[in-house]
Amino acid sequence: MRRVRVKLMPRMLGKKSELKRMRAQGYVPVEIYGKGVENLHAYMSIKDLLSLPHGETFLIEAEIDGEKRLCILKDIQTGWLGDDPQHVDLMDLSHVKEIEVEVPLEFVGTPEGVGLGGTFEVLMHTITLRAPIDKLPEKIVVDVSGMGLGAVLHVRDIPVPEGCVVMDSPEETVAVVLEPEEETTTTEETATS
Incomplete structure (x- = not known):
């Protein structure tokens, strides 16, 4: 299965001003969660998000602060018109067999x-x-x-x-x-x- 490498930036929770600033700079908030792992909050560039493959299943090698996590894209929440990414959910596959x-x-x-x-x-x-x-x-x-x-x-x-x-x-x-x-x-x- 195809693997796509994506660099993420760490995100601090509860800072609306930071979220607004990062959105203006072309980033979307990301949540990484999974079985047996600590949830991770990050940002992904919208450019990277839009360049992800379409029409196929793929894995994401997410790198944040030097740490790599193998993930799969679970959801992209968009604005009401469906063309404005608001939030991305990635599932960490570290402890997943199937x-x-x-x-x-x-x-x-x-x-x-x-x-x-x-x-x-x-x-x-x-x-x-x-x-x-x-x-x-x-x-x-x-x-x-x-x-x-x-x-x-x-x-x-x-x-x-x-x-x-x-x-x-x-x-x-x-x-x-x-x-x-x-x-x-x-x-x-x-x-x-």
């Missing part, structure tokens, strides 16, 4: 049914896996080229790496190829006298 995370699905190929006029519709963009940290994939690639008209892809059909346990219901629908809608034409005949 974690449960959402892993993105990447669909490749064009379903056969689409060539016959069908529509490919994705209902799930991620799948929840529980696994040891070193077994977690960045993403799961799913070949959908064999899906014909009316075909349904379930969670049970998704290939997952060895050592990973799927936490979603096996019967849950991931994607479908909808059959083309039949066009209904109405012919009105008017009688002339």
Whole structure:
């Protein structure tokens, strides 16, 4: 799994003036927490936050005052418009053997049914896996080229790496190829006298 290095700055709690000043300088507050570790309060540059990978699962090597912590991104709280990072939560993985995370699905190929006029519709963009940290994939690639008209892809059909346990219901629908809608034409005949 991909690892991203991020340098953090220590943060003092209870100083609103410092928080305001750091936000103005392009930093966002970060909370690092986890099993068997002391919570750590820090700042991350918004530039680093925005450069984190999208569309894949990744680990963060967070460095603060020379100390390194292996973490996973748990949450980014944003402003009400959804584009202004306000707070970041990182989970420390030091004492964690297994974690449960959402892993993105990447669909490749064009379903056969689409060539016959069908529509490919994705209902799930991620799948929840529980696994040891070193077994977690960045993403799961799913070949959908064999899906014909009316075909349904379930969670049970998704290939997952060895050592990973799927936490979603096996019967849950991931994607479908909808059959083309039949066009209904109405012919009105008017009688002339």
